[in-house]
Amino acid sequence: MQKIRSGTIAALLLGSIASPLRVAAAPPVAAAIREAALQDSIAWDFTEGLTTEVGPRPAGTPQEARARDWAVAKLKSLGFSNVHADPYSMPVWVRGHDEARIVSPFPQHLALAALGNSASTPAKGIEGEVVYFPTLADLQAAPDGSLKGKIAFVSHAMTATQDGSSYSHFGATRRQGPSVASRKGAAAILIRSIGTDQHRLPHSGVQMWADGVKPIPAAALSTVDADQLTRIVSRGQPVRIHLILTSRMLKDQPSGNVIAELPGADPAAGIVLAACHLDSWDQGTGAIDDASGCGIITAAALHAAKAGSLRRTIRILMAGAEEVGGDGGRAYFATHGSERHVVAMESDFGADRVWRVDFKLPASYAAVSNRISNALAPLGIAPSRTAAGGGSDIEPLVKAGVPVLDLQQDGTRYFDIHHTADDTLDKVDRAQLQQNVAAWAVTLHEFATTTESLANK
Amino acid sequence: MQKIRSGTIAALLLGSIASPLRVAAAPPVAAAIREAALQDSIAWDFTEGLTTEVGPRPAGTPQEARARDWAVAKLKSLGFSNVHADPYSMPVWVRGHDEARIVSPFPQHLALAALGNSASTPAKGIEGEVVYFPTLADLQAAPDGSLKGKIAFVSHAMTATQDGSSYSHFGATRRQGPSVASRKGAAAILIRSIGTDQHRLPHSGVQMWADGVKPIPAAALSTVDADQLTRIVSRGQPVRIHLILTSRMLKDQPSGNVIAELPGADPAAGIVLAACHLDSWDQGTGAIDDASGCGIITAAALHAAKAGSLRRTIRILMAGAEEVGGDGGRAYFATHGSERHVVAMESDFGADRVWRVDFKLPASYAAVSNRISNALAPLGIAPSRTAAGGGSDIEPLVKAGVPVLDLQQDGTRYFDIHHTADDTLDKVDRAQLQQNVAAWAVTLHEFATTTESLANK
Numbered sequence: 001m002q003k004i005r006s007g008t009i010a011a012l013l014l015g016s017i018a019s020p021l022r023v024a025a026a027p028p029v030a031a032a033i034r035e036a037a038l039q040d041s042i043a044w045d046f047t048e049g050l051t052t053e054v055g056p057r058p059a060g061t062p063q064e065a066r067a068r069d070w071a072v073a074k075l076k077s078l079g080f081s082n083v084h085a086d087p088y089s090m091p092v093w094v095r096g097h098d099e100a101r102i103v104s105p106f107p108q109h110l111a112l113a114a115l116g117n118s119a120s121t122p123a124k125g126i127e128g129e130v131v132y133f134p135t136l137a138d139l140q141a142a143p144d145g146s147l148k149g150k151i152a153f154v155s156h157a158m159t160a161t162q163d164g165s166s167y168s169h170f171g172a173t174r175r176q177g178p179s180v181a182s183r184k185g186a187a188a189i190l191i192r193s194i195g196t197d198q199h200r201l202p203h204s205g206v207q208m209w210a211d212g213v214k215p216i217p218a219a220a221l222s223t224v225d226a227d228q229l230t231r232i233v234s235r236g237q238p239v240r241i242h243l244i245l246t247s248r249m250l251k252d253q254p255s256g257n258v259i260a261e262l263p264g265a266d267p268a269a270g271i272v273l274a275a276c277h278l279d280s281w282d283q284g285t286g287a288i289d290d291a292s293g294c295g296i297i298t299a300a301a302l303h304a305a306k307a308g309s310l311r312r313t314i315r316i317l318m319a320g321a322e323e324v325g326g327d328g329g330r331a332y333f334a335t336h337g338s339e340r341h342v343v344a345m346e347s348d349f350g351a352d353r354v355w356r357v358d359f360k361l362p363a364s365y366a367a368v369s370n371r372i373s374n375a376l377a378p379l380g381i382a383p384s385r386t387a388a389g390g391g392s393d394i395e396p397l398v399k400a401g402v403p404v405l406d407l408q409q410d411g412t413r414y415f416d417i418h419h420t421a422d423d424t425l426d427k428v429d430r431a432q433l434q435q436n437v438a439a440w441a442v443t444l445h446e447f448a449t450t451t452e453s454l455a456n457k
Numbered sequence: 458m459q460k461i462r463s464g465t466i467a468a469l470l471l472g473s474i475a476s477p478l479r480v481a482a483a484p485p486v487a488a489a490i491r492e493a494a495l496q497d498s499i500a501w502d503f504t505e506g507l508t509t510e511v512g513p514r515p516a517g518t519p520q521e522a523r524a525r526d527w528a529v530a531k532l533k534s535l536g537f538s539n540v541h542a543d544p545y546s547m548p549v550w551v552r553g554h555d556e557a558r559i560v561s562p563f564p565q566h567l568a569l570a571a572l573g574n575s576a577s578t579p580a581k582g583i584e585g586e587v588v589y590f591p592t593l594a595d596l597q598a599a600p601d602g603s604l605k606g607k608i609a610f611v612s613h614a615m616t617a618t619q620d621g622s623s624y625s626h627f628g629a630t631r632r633q634g635p636s637v638a639s640r641k642g643a644a645a646i647l648i649r650s651i652g653t654d655q656h657r658l659p660h661s662g663v664q665m666w667a668d669g670v671k672p673i674p675a676a677a678l679s680t681v682d683a684d685q686l687t688r689i690v691s692r693g694q695p696v697r698i699h700l701i702l703t704s705r706m707l708k709d710q711p712s713g714n715v716i717a718e719l720p721g722a723d724p725a726a727g728i729v730l731a732a733c734h735l736d737s738w739d740q741g742t743g744a745i746d747d748a749s750g751c752g753i754i755t756a757a758a759l760h761a762a763k764a765g766s767l768r769r770t771i772r773i774l775m776a777g778a779e780e781v782g783g784d785g786g787r788a789y790f791a792t793h794g795s796e797r798h799v800v801a802m803e804s805d806f807g808a809d810r811v812w813r814v815d816f817k818l819p820a821s822y823a824a825v826s827n828r829i830s831n832a833l834a835p836l837g838i839a840p841s842r843t844a845a846g847g848g849s850d851i852e853p854l855v856k857a858g859v860p861v862l863d864l865q866q867d868g869t870r871y872f873d874i875h876h877t878a879d880d881t882l883d884k885v886d887r888a889q890l891q892q893n894v895a896a897w898a899v900t901l902h903e904f905a906t907t908t909e910s911l912a913n914k
Binding site: 053284 | 505508509510511512513520562563564565566568655656657658681684685688689692741742878879881882883884
């Protein structure tokens with residue numbers, strides 16, 4: 001997932017939500033939807049099926065194509081309409097062999113994973129001396145050219161937060177570190193995984209080379225291995241590492257967004273968009289990132305439609321490429337950006353419970369958002385004063401002014417497994433998954449059925 | 458670690474321990490030893506040093522040789538006497554490349570690790586159809602020859618226990634499963650890791666081929682991957698796996714036991730033996746198995762000696778080879794078995810707190826064991842009615858009748874990380890490590906200083 005926050009607060013609207021005296025009563029149908037959704041099995045079956053029958057599915061690869069076919073068949077079997085894939089093409093970075101070995105002073109292997117778009121070492125690898133930086137700022141402060149031939153190592157440790165906000169700060173080491181190290185002349189860069197666990201499973205993730213920067217081999221050590229390397233460096237002897245990070249870049253590979261709809265009675269009333277992404281990193285089976293998100297929105301849409309006829313169409317977008325730069329979201333916008341979306345929502349932060357709802361809605365949505373808050377409250381979800389931002393799959397829509405609502409999930413343990421081999425089905429808590437379905441179902445139902453005009457102003 | 462239990466109960470002695478009215482008061486010195494040992498830093502420094510400066514150290518390899526040199530230097534610097542290595546040689550199984558890929562119906566990789574003494578596949582690997590067995594008993598019930606050319610898969614799941622007793626039952630799948638599968642004609646065997654975690658880090662471990670059985674490739678899937686394969690098998694389609702498990706066997710490789718002593722005033726009074734093992738599995742740095750055990754006994758011996766002059770010699774045995782069949786313990790017995798050991802103890806079950814003390818001591822030890830029970834009680838340790846059994850490093854001594862006492866550690870989380878890449882320093886809880894040192898220190902002190910005669914009858 002990549003969280004996007006607008007950083008502004010829709011103060012007028014939030015004022016009306018935060019005051020309990022002024023809220024409108026939630027319609028009784030919400031209770032029935034919640035009750036049914038809390039017993040849901042569709043989201044689990046979707047998550048179990050995609051992770052078991054497809055497994056890892058990096059964007060633009062044959063595995064993602066299998067995921068697309070799987071999702072199209074699944075959505076058709078569940079009764080969705082207009083189920084199809086919108087194709088596009090994209091460049092694909094493919095991992096080869098990742099290996100790191102301390103040559104001296106204390107020979108041993110380190111567990112690591114190349115970062116997306118890493119340059120490849122020769123098959124035999126490279127060897128260099130480690131230069132240690134406690135934080136990204138320390139790396140940035142290194143004199144230009146001072147790292148010539150060296151392996152930069154940034155060990156900045158991330159701590160867990162419920163709202164995932166620490167990812168933005170600590171993730172900069174992954175996003176910017178490689179370009180900074182290359183500018184300083186480094187032969188390669190190793191970072192401490194952007195993760196909050198203590199297991200020897202490195203966290204992958206994408207990074208983009210800044211303009212004009214020469215790509216270098218770039219990888220994340222597991223948090224445990226980074227701490228080990230830090231201890232070894234602290235002994236004061238020069239530390240030499242042999243590094244093998246092979247990979248290759250492929251041009252114009254096929255990817256595609258899966259679309260499915262539950263049609264509304266009034267096509268002119270606009271589309272309610274629920275998004276997730278089908279692709280995953282290559283090491284795990286992408287259970288929490290983001291099979292569960294796709295399961296949640298699929299199940300929720302069905303529960304919303306079951307509760308009564310829809311005025312607006314609920315559209316599911318399962319983006320084919322999110323992890324490696326948001327190609328799916330951009331492709332969706334290119335094809336569908338001109339259609340009328342009354343709201344866009346995205347589920348891409350695991351499967352743990354929704355604890356907060358954020359809004360970025362026009363003033364004309366005040367009544368509907370009040371009813372949503374009331375319908376969510378029995379699930380333990382409180383409205384916030386933080387503006388919604390959506391995620392990468394709907395980012396172009398949000399930037400273009402489409403209203404957005406975020407059902408914020410508890411991210412306390414999300415970065416324990418995010419982008420690792422450990423992102424597997426067993427990490428999904430079924431009861432919390434069902435709470436997500438209930439939260440999404442009442443929200444989608446409200447947007448899709450309200451007879452009020454939802455003017456995007 | 459390999460736990461050995463005698464299965465008998467030293468009823469007479471235990472009777473005298475279990476009754477609080479008859480116990481002798483612990484000497485006041487015990488309180489001072491406990492207090493000092495609970496502030497200990499030696500055990501942590503030892504564990505940190507060995508895991509950082511040596512890392513993984515499979516028995517009979519150059520890494521174990523480095524560990525031996527490291528330990529000899531460390532023990533000398535800490536003031537031990539007669540510090541040296543007793544050399545011996547042993548066969549060594551060396552892991553090559555481990556890889557498993559489901560070919561059909563749902564292509565994906567599985568995380569696994571070859572078991573000790575596994576046969577090697579060709580470099581290109583082998584391919585076969587999976588035959589699923591829920592338990593070892595189901596595999597045993599398969600008709601002879603029924604697995605010809607197939608890959609047997611036993612998915613028996615282990616559950617955690619505080620005393621580690623479930624390892625004996627579930628570990629049989631690893632110890633016996635490969636030989637059983639080979640007898641049935643299987644081309645290879647995969648087992649669910651003998652572990653209690655949910656991470657994609659397979660649990661290695663040794664297995665010995667039964668007499669006359671042809672070695673086949675044998676490996677443990679991570680618990681997560683075993684559950685994934687079970688789900689895939691449950692879909693009812695034939696499951697084919699491509700398996701690469703390369704390895705090699707080396708004859709007569711050098712290994713050695715590190716010995717160190719804190720001399721007692723009366724050589725005729727016998728030796729108090731405290732054992733651990735220096736070797737580890739190859740994937741992790743062997744922090745809980747068994748660097749921490751070596752740290753505990755080293756620190757405890759020093760605290761015991763600091764509290765007053767010793768009558769009996771406390772001898773440290775750091776076995777060079779435990780994991781792969783107990784070569785170190787046998788070599789120790791061959792060299793030192795005829796010396797008078799008044800007691801043998803071993804620390805090889807992690808670094809979590811001691812919660813119970815087991816005895817298998819002659820009747821003449823009643824007073825000393827009562828004082829030990831009293832000295833342990835303030836640490837939250839209760840005497841049990843289960844007979845002590847020791848571990849592999851002292852097994853030949855125990856079999857020969859040497860009295861034994863077990864300071865049983867809490868094993869609830871031990872099998873989460875046992876024999877995996879995750880056996881690293883961060884898993885050691887410093888406060889619990891110090892409680893171990895305190896328990897060991899008062900126990901060693903009592904055995905080494907008591908003026909009573911400890912007759913081995």
